[in-house]
Amino acid sequence: xxxxxxxxxxxxxxxxxxxxxxxxxxxxxxxxxxxxxxxxxxxxxxxxxxxxxxxxxxxxxxxxxxxxxxxxxxxxxxxxxxxxxxxxxxxxxxxxxxxxxxxxxxxxxxxxxxxxxxxx
Amino acid sequence: xxxxxxxxxxxxxxxxxxxxxxxxxxxxxxxxxxxxxxxxxxxxxxxxxxxxxxxxxxxxxxxxxxxxxxxxxxxxxxxxxxxxxxxxxxxxxxxxxxxxxxxxxxxxxxx
Numbered sequence: 001x002x003x004x005x006x007x008x009x010x011x012x013x014x015x016x017x018x019x020x021x022x023x024x025x026x027x028x029x030x031x032x033x034x035x036x037x038x039x040x041x042x043x044x045x046x047x048x049x050x051x052x053x054x055x056x057x058x059x060x061x062x063x064x065x066x067x068x069x070x071x072x073x074x075x076x077x078x079x080x081x082x083x084x085x086x087x088x089x090x091x092x093x094x095x096x097x098x099x100x101x102x103x104x105x106x107x108x109x110x111x112x113x114x115x116x117x118x119x120x
Numbered sequence: 121x122x123x124x125x126x127x128x129x130x131x132x133x134x135x136x137x138x139x140x141x142x143x144x145x146x147x148x149x150x151x152x153x154x155x156x157x158x159x160x161x162x163x164x165x166x167x168x169x170x171x172x173x174x175x176x177x178x179x180x181x182x183x184x185x186x187x188x189x190x191x192x193x194x195x196x197x198x199x200x201x202x203x204x205x206x207x208x209x210x211x212x213x214x215x216x217x218x219x220x221x222x223x224x225x226x227x228x229x230x231x
Contacts, residue, residue: 033218035220042224043157043225043227044222045211047219047220047222050219052218091162093163093220095215095220105151106151106153106168106213106215106220107153107165107168108153108155108163108165110162110164111162112161112162113161113162
């Protein structure tokens with residue numbers, strides 16, 4: 001079974017600074033997806049960024065980027081120019097890239113989450 | 121952007137009562153998932169549903185839980201006799217290809 005570990009229960013950053021959230025995972029599969037989700041106080045799950053394991057290039061979405069190290073099974077999220085609205089719980093998640101019809105298709109395994117505080 | 125809609129947004133129920141949480145997934149999606157998040161904890165997989173039947177369930181998903189797609193569009197999660205520890209956020213999710221679309225969640229409070 002896959003596992004996802006976020007070793008930082010809490011992180012803080014000054015507004016406009018950069019912060020990196022860590023995530024490691026364990027899997028025997030070669031094809032999969034990795035995600036970072038943001039959960040603000042409303043508790044809605046908001047997709048921040050996605051990485052396909054077969055892609056060597058790190059995903060980037062505006063101020064958010066990842067450092068995907070497949071061999072090390074590491075998937076960290078970097079938030080640049082942090083804003084007050086970035087304050088939230090962040091979850092790293094793993095998803096099997098099985099074919100449609102497989103029982104695990106689309107199933108997400110989440111890490112424990114990291115609470116990010118942004119100081120003005 | 122496609123939307124998954126969950127109702128109600130918040131439900132308060134007495135211990136021992138039955139609750140039904142509803143989800144309208146994205147049309148043409150084949151797989152549906154329910155996840156649970158106890159306050160302050162991680163999001164946990166409950167059950168997956170494919171082709172109108174359960175395809176996988178976790179150990180959390182015991183006999184108190186059931187899922188249905190009663191009318192071909194709505195997707196429900198029923199808890200037959202709620203316990204205090206069922207208090208949590210419940211999310212419906214509808215994956216397709218590389219995307220995973222979540223509903224806004226239902227906050228269930230058991231008193």
